[in-house]
Amino acid sequence: MKEAITRFAPSPTGYIHIGNVRSAIYPYLVARQTGGKMILRIEDTDRTRYVEGATELIEDTLKWLGLEWDEGPLVGGPNGPYFQSERTDLYIKWAKKLIDSGRAYADPTPSEKIEEYRAKCNAEKKPFLYRNFRPENPPAWEPGMPIRFKSEPKAYSWTDAVMGEMHTGPEVLDDIILIKADGFPTYNFAHIVDDTEMGVTHVMRGVEYLSSTPNYLAIYEALGLERPVFVSLPHILAPQGNKKLGKRDGAKSVTEYREDGVLPEAMLNYLACLGWNDGTEQEIYTKQDLIEKFSLDRIQSSGARYDETKLLWMNGQWIRKIATEQGIEALYDRTVNFWPEAAASYSEDYRKAVLTIIYDRLKTLSDLRNMTAYFFADPQIDLDMLISNKYLKKLSEAEIETLLKQTIAALSEVTDWSADSIQETLNQLLVSTGKKPAELFSLIRIAISFAPFSPALNLTMATLGREVTMARLNKVARAI
């Protein structure tokens, strides 16, 4: 494929959530794959819906996911400005061109009148087509007047890269508004002007624009423009029901997952593969893999349901992948904001040691907060937890106390306090006490952590260090 110019063109009405971020990911992949460019364009022509700070939110999301744009806000480019509100002259210019060629007209009809037409059609159960009510002799355009396209009903055919061959009849074409009374263009018109001016080759957007495409085609035609490649992206469905995932279903913003300890690699991987696959059984894709293997014709044409469980699974995979392929240091760098508060007073080396033995239990980085508490603060002694344990409830308190004392005695003999030596001592203790691993290890594990679970016992003890381990064991022995 030759160099593709793609764009992500959100309107700044709020954050980007998982339901709509695919329309940023796919254009990015296509641009990178073909050695082309991705443009970020802010479609802020609806002043009533504009949200302060939304642009920054959008930029932040894209950056976090690693979707750098080649032209747009912050980076500039030869086709700016990249905010539609700053390009109004351009839209007026193009609209006038259409008026001059007889393919658009200034519409003086008051909106009450339009409502009347619409009501009439509804009452007669006929489709409402504005072209049937077109004013006979439209006035010359002047600011403050909307401009409408003058449609010519006919059938259209086109190819959608995802949906395939499309055909529609003349009944879908209408005189759509190009320029609103407030002087701003509608999306319907602005995006065509901008995509043309910016040289966009692939128009990728949600399927909701599929039914308006014939109207866009008519405008391209009237303007004598070449059609871009149309790519309709199916919706991502909410976990329940058959509606597309939206903010009303509680769709979280993409960056909210960053706070939850989801890795951008996992997010990108999951989202890219929701409704797309390369036909192999591969599940884990790096950004580079995606750039190489992505193809428009393998995008699913039906909607895909969002499944957070799988995202979390994938995140766990990525946590382990980073730890094993890039090393624990690399993983550690991602964890800085996720440790329990008490961890702050410990050294980096200690936190890394904890991470090393706990990371394969993490689904998200924020799991660190509750999974590692006992590494940074002495746990509250909970004798009930000890006594009611599945393996220990068979033992009397006296037996538990004896066992604990034997353990303390044996461990004090350990010379180098390494995981291996601890394990060796533990094994000997098993023989000398005649206890089952389940009994002895449960006892020690609970006594040093009072946590529902922990890493392997010897690793936990080695990391905790001799002093802390012994102190905790002694404290429990005294408490019984």
Added chain:
RNA sequence: GGUCUCGUCGUCUAGUGGUCUAGGACGUCUGGUUCUCAUCCAGAAAAUCGCGGGUUCGACUCCCGCCGAGAUCACCA
């Protein structure tokens, strides 16, 4: 209502006329890994391929009809 789109395990999907007694992944369940939780490994359950016709020696795959779901019909994008 008009127009358009979609319809394979609970979920994401593989599948382009025979290799499909429909494959993989998540989730679920079972077992293993000297304690726990998780990882990892092994295994199981789970889809009359929306329904009904047709074409064909043969259809999940092609055609028609139906049903179901969704999108759209704004001076919103």
